[in-house]
Amino acid sequence: MIKVEGLTKRYNRFTAVQNIDFEVPKGRIVGFLGPNGAGKTTTMRILTCFLPPTSGTATVAGFDVLKQPMEVKKRIGYLPESPPVYPEMEVHEYLSFVGRLKGIPSADLPKRVKEVSERCNVADVTTKLISKLSKGYRQRVGLAQAIIHNPDVLILDEPTAGLDPKQIHETRDLIRSLAGAHTIILSTHILPEVEQTCDEVVIISKGQVVARDSVRNLTSRLQGQEAVAVEARPGEVAGDAGALEQALRAVPGVSTLERRGAKGGLARFEVQSEPGQHVRGALARAVIGAGWDLEELRPVALSLEEVFLELTSSEKESGPEVKQ
Amino acid sequence: MSSLASIWNICRKELKSYFASPIAYLLMAMYAIIFGFFFWNVIAYFVNASLQAQVMGRSMPMDLNEMIVRPMLMNFSVVGLFLIPMITMRLFAEEKRSGTIELLLTSPVRDWEIILGKWLAALLLYSLTLGLCALNFLFLFAHGNPDGKPLLVGLLGLILQAGALLAIGTFISTTTKNQIIAGGVTFAVCLLLWVFEWVGGYETAIWAQVMAYMSVIAHFEPFSKGVIDTKDVIYFASLTYFGLFLSARSLESLRWRS
Numbered sequence: 001m002i003k004v005e006g007l008t009k010r011y012n013r014f015t016a017v018q019n020i021d022f023e024v025p026k027g028r029i030v031g032f033l034g035p036n037g038a039g040k041t042t043t044m045r046i047l048t049c050f051l052p053p054t055s056g057t058a059t060v061a062g063f064d065v066l067k068q069p070m071e072v073k074k075r076i077g078y079l080p081e082s083p084p085v086y087p088e089m090e091v092h093e094y095l096s097f098v099g100r101l102k103g104i105p106s107a108d109l110p111k112r113v114k115e116v117s118e119r120c121n122v123a124d125v126t127t128k129l130i131s132k133l134s135k136g137y138r139q140r141v142g143l144a145q146a147i148i149h150n151p152d153v154l155i156l157d158e159p160t161a162g163l164d165p166k167q168i169h170e171t172r173d174l175i176r177s178l179a180g181a182h183t184i185i186l187s188t189h190i191l192p193e194v195e196q197t198c199d200e201v202v203i204i205s206k207g208q209v210v211a212r213d214s215v216r217n218l219t220s221r222l223q224g225q226e227a228v229a230v231e232a233r234p235g236e237v238a239g240d241a242g243a244l245e246q247a248l249r250a251v252p253g254v255s256t257l258e259r260r261g262a263k264g265g266l267a268r269f270e271v272q273s274e275p276g277q278h279v280r281g282a283l284a285r286a287v288i289g290a291g292w293d294l295e296e297l298r299p300v301a302l303s304l305e306e307v308f309l310e311l312t313s314s315e316k317e318s319g320p321e322v323k324q
Numbered sequence: 325m326s327s328l329a330s331i332w333n334i335c336r337k338e339l340k341s342y343f344a345s346p347i348a349y350l351l352m353a354m355y356a357i358i359f360g361f362f363f364w365n366v367i368a369y370f371v372n373a374s375l376q377a378q379v380m381g382r383s384m385p386m387d388l389n390e391m392i393v394r395p396m397l398m399n400f401s402v403v404g405l406f407l408i409p410m411i412t413m414r415l416f417a418e419e420k421r422s423g424t425i426e427l428l429l430t431s432p433v434r435d436w437e438i439i440l441g442k443w444l445a446a447l448l449l450y451s452l453t454l455g456l457c458a459l460n461f462l463f464l465f466a467h468g469n470p471d472g473k474p475l476l477v478g479l480l481g482l483i484l485q486a487g488a489l490l491a492i493g494t495f496i497s498t499t500t501k502n503q504i505i506a507g508g509v510t511f512a513v514c515l516l517l518w519v520f521e522w523v524g525g526y527e528t529a530i531w532a533q534v535m536a537y538m539s540v541i542a543h544f545e546p547f548s549k550g551v552i553d554t555k556d557v558i559y560f561a562s563l564t565y566f567g568l569f570l571s572a573r574s575l576e577s578l579r580w581r582s
Binding site for chain 2: 045048049050051052070073074076078080081082084085086087088089093097098100101102103145
């Protein structure tokens with residue numbers, strides 16, 4: 001449904017997006033994940049024909065954003081970061097205006113306005129001025145605006161930003177309920193959001209795609225791995241910490257080991273296992289065998305969050321390799 | 325959706341915005357008061373002059389069109405310059421500031437449809453204000469018999485002049501997020517286009533003549549006398565086209581620059 005090839009966008013000297021490729025099949029929800037300033041909004045603006053790409057191509061439903069912008073615009077519903085609402089309008093006025101803007105025939109308009117108001121839970125405020133609405137309602141009006149013409153593709157830029165937890169939950173449910181009929185791209189820097197709503201993740205950092213996979217694959221890859229923090233106190237017949245490190249490294253199934261520096265005579269390590277290997281027992285035995293006392297052996301949660309941080313922070317060498 | 329429907333949709337939304345905020349009412353009320361005063365003033369002068377003529381026993385030719393309608397139209401032409409920036413300053417600046425421009429530019433409407441819709445709304449608000457001020461002339465028809473045709477031509481001239489200046493104001497509004505800047509610059513440009521005429525008064529060199537020719541007042545004056553001159557109509561039409569053309573280019577460049 002959406003195909004992006006070699007997309008690059010430069011502003012003067014600053015490169016916002018560099019050589020991005022990805023594809024979204026029909027009916028899927030794809031999460032754009034990345035820190036602020038990674039190029040998520042820029043990519044979305046290119047897909048919605050708001051900005052032209054510097055090079056590369058982007059097509060929506062087979063139409064090129066540069067060559068056939070009108071066809072693309074007809075098929076896209078877009079919710080920018082701040083909902084594009086007119087505070088001086090009433091909700092139903094606003095939705096009718098957007099509906100006409102998107103080319104809905106006037107005979108169908110009242111019906112469509114009613115449908116999306118109900119769908120997005122704004123039916124109780126249709127005669128209120130938008131300026132009087134809370135942030136959560138405004139966001140939902142923004143969402144209603146994006147789906148009013150029943151577009152094939154929905155592009156949502158941080159749809160849950162600034163909402164309270166209950167509203168976030170409702171918005172996610174709403175987005176999930178829209179999948180299937182619509183192909184959805186949503187951007188966020190909140191990880192649970194991706195885990196809960198998306199089928200696929202595209203992780204963007206500094207204008208480049210650093211990882212692209214289904215949420216299930218990403219998390220299952222991680223579930224097999226174990227990260228363990230080890231703290232040991234020198235026993236009576238202990239060798240030095242270097243020897244202990246050697247011993248731990250020798251444990252089968254350990255993929256990486258990092259020395260975390262000593263504190264109060266304690267030796268501290270962080271160990272990562274290879275996928276599917278359970279190493280905690282062997283680690284404990286290795287510590288004792290080296291003549292040290294085991295002070296602490298603690299599994300470190302390795303969530304999507306850490307993968308994200310690993311991938312998007314500058315020191316990418318260490319840590320799990322999820323790049324395709 | 326057809327272009328006309330798109331233009332009308334945008335235009336209607338703009339008009340609604342004008343009337344949802346106090347802007348429209350404020351402008352109309354202000355101008356109604358100002359022109360009420362002007363009208364009362366010229367009438368008082370006219371009555372005074374005709375009384376004097378009677379006392380002196382002279383039969384001065386008292387022409388309602390020449391003594392009342394024409395000065396009133398000229399007044400509106402000049403004072404209307406102040407109305408232009410107040411109408412156009414928000415047109416695009418506001419959309420750019422609030423981010424709603426993203427909605428317009430990602431919807432299946434063409435740039436020129438957006439621009440025409442907004443410009444048309446501005447012109448309608450101007451015409452409405454003008455219409456309110458023109459109600460004063462009804463008194464002339466009730467109590468005297470002025471010639472209606474020059475008056476209509478004058479009103480037409482005012483609308484043509486406004487169309488041109490509003491197009492320029494629309495363009496200036498596309499260049500900034502700040503309404504005050506848009507309004508201020510538009511006012512400066514309108515004022516310059518008015519005072520350019522002064523140069524022609526004392527200087528006969530070609531540059532001065534060109535400058536004077538660019539002045540809107542010079543082109544409005546024949547209308548106030550009830551004369552429709554093709555070159556004036558063409559002047560206003562091309563200025564309008566120029567302003568709208570610049571707006572379209574500016575809107576397009578927004579995408580390439582931002």
